[in-house]
Amino acid sequence: MKESILTKDLYQSMGIDQDVYGFGEKIEQNLIERFKTIDEAAEYNQLKVIKAMQEARVSEACLLGTTGYGYNDLGRDTLEQVYANLFHCEDALVRPQITCGTHALALALLSNLRPGDELLSPVGKPYDTLEEVIGIRPSRGSLAEYGITYRQVDLLEDGSFDYEGIRQAICHRTKLVTIQRSKGYQTRKTLSVERIGELISFVKSIKPDVICMVDNCYGEFVQRIEPTDVGADMIVGSLIKNPGGGLAPIGGYIAGKKECVENAAFRLTSPGLGKEVGASLGVTASFYQGLFLAPTVTASALKSAIFAANIYEKLGFFVAPDSKEERFDIIQAITFGKEEGVTAFCRGIQAGASVDGFVTPEPWDMPGYDSPVIMAAGAFVSGSSIELSADGPIKPPYNVYFQGGLTWQHGKFGILKTLQEMKNCGLIRL
Numbered sequence: 001m002k003e004s005i006l007t008k009d010l011y012q013s014m015g016i017d018q019d020v021y022g023f024g025e026k027i028e029q030n031l032i033e034r035f036k037t038i039d040e041a042a043e044y045n046q047l048k049v050i051k052a053m054q055e056a057r058v059s060e061a062c063l064l065g066t067t068g069y070g071y072n073d074l075g076r077d078t079l080e081q082v083y084a085n086l087f088h089c090e091d092a093l094v095r096p097q098i099t100c101g102t103h104a105l106a107l108a109l110l111s112n113l114r115p116g117d118e119l120l121s122p123v124g125k126p127y128d129t130l131e132e133v134i135g136i137r138p139s140r141g142s143l144a145e146y147g148i149t150y151r152q153v154d155l156l157e158d159g160s161f162d163y164e165g166i167r168q169a170i171c172h173r174t175k176l177v178t179i180q181r182s183k184g185y186q187t188r189k190t191l192s193v194e195r196i197g198e199l200i201s202f203v204k205s206i207k208p209d210v211i212c213m214v215d216n217c218y219g220e221f222v223q224r225i226e227p228t229d230v231g232a233d234m235i236v237g238s239l240i241k242n243p244g245g246g247l248a249p250i251g252g253y254i255a256g257k258k259e260c261v262e263n264a265a266f267r268l269t270s271p272g273l274g275k276e277v278g279a280s281l282g283v284t285a286s287f288y289q290g291l292f293l294a295p296t297v298t299a300s301a302l303k304s305a306i307f308a309a310n311i312y313e314k315l316g317f318f319v320a321p322d323s324k325e326e327r328f329d330i331i332q333a334i335t336f337g338k339e340e341g342v343t344a345f346c347r348g349i350q351a352g353a354s355v356d357g358f359v360t361p362e363p364w365d366m367p368g369y370d371s372p373v374i375m376a377a378g379a380f381v382s383g384s385s386i387e388l389s390a391d392g393p394i395k396p397p398y399n400v401y402f403q404g405g406l407t408w409q410h411g412k413f414g415i416l417k418t419l420q421e422m423k424n425c426g427l428i429r430l
């Protein structure tokens with residue numbers, strides 16, 4: 001018999017039954033308008049990337065790498081100009097020697113602060129790994145060890161900025177204000193670029209020379225503007241998230257005012273050397289191509305997150321952001337209320353992967369966590385969270401954090417797999 005070319009039949013042969021498929025189709029039908037808006041933003045951001053590359057005169061020669069010291073690395077220097085053009089700022093540092101997002105943030109902080117300075121977070125507790133960078137949790141080499149103090153002003157109950165608290169917290173020693181765009185794995189809402197702009201204006205009205213830095217992780221290309229468009233002096237992010245487009249195998253970036261970026265360069269390499277050294281090895285082409293794909297990859301991740309929110313909200317689970325909310329990052333949280341929900345969801349995501357799809361994830365005691373954690377990731381780039389992935393700490397309220405999807409079609413398949421797994425385990429009824 002001739003093989004069927006119906007999509008639903010292929011789904012069925014890959015373990016998705018008719019009920020699950022039908023449920024997904026109905027949800028997707030209602031998202032057409034939403035997806036259109038996302039595609040329009042992706043179109044805008046795609047043009048922005050092409051414009052930035054054309055204006056920097058990217059050539060075929062830029063795609064080659066250097067070894068050794070990496071003097072006069074055309075590809076590296078041009079890529080940094082591309083990032084500066086793209087983010088409408090003076091300069092950028094985009095390097096494979098920046099190992100991850102935490103490293104990029106630590107670099108930006110340790111290079112722009114001096115002993116006696118104070119760092120302020122006006123948006124509450126920063127991302128977990130930054131606690132050790134700052135010294136909130138003691139660590140070797142932290143800002144605290146260098147005599148740099150830290151102050152934090154929490155958001156108000158309703159999620160708004162505590163303007164009065166911020167005003168009182170800013171003092172003559174306040175040198176740098178750090179603003180985290182994404183909520184990360186907290187319960188507060190992610191900040192829109194517009195809200196970040198309001199906060200920066202307020203901070204600058206009190207102390208014009210303070211450096212405003214934005215942790216831009218998970219936020220790039222979700223909106224049409226970036227924090228550097230609303231007054232940020234420096235934005236920082238990871239290339240194995242949005243701007244790497246799934247192709248960058250490593251790396252981080254810092255973009256912003258020339259002085260801030262140069263400070264970071266002198267810290268990354270050495271005083272006196274700065275941006276002049278740092279071979280790009282063989283990764284330059286993937287940095288360029290990844291950035292080129294980043295707007296549509298981010299759009300796919302957004303669609304996947306919205307699809308998941310709509311499916312699980314419909315089934316009665318608490319989802320954040322909710323099914324209708326405007327999005328400012330690519331992370332989706334779903335509250336399952338029991339361990340079996342978390343593990344079934346993660347098994348589904350894993351089963352949807354093209355790499356390691358045959359593996360069954362199990363909770364384990366990860367270093368640095370106070371409860372076992374289950375992680376699902378079948379990624380081309382290890383640990384990449386722009387690729388379809390999910391993780392959940394095994395403790396109440398039994399949340400799963402879900403993100404990524406290099407293509408919407410893969411995101412959809414992964415989410416249908418979670419639904420099938422939940423159904424097979426008797427955790428949901430369609």
Ligand SMILES: *Cc1c(COP(=O)(O)O)cnc(C)c1O
Pocket residue numbers: 100101102103127129180181182183184215217218238
């Ligand atoms: C991922 C992330 C980081 C840290 O990046 P790593 O690459 O995991 O070190 C910092 N801040 C936010 C908001 C993030 O999402």
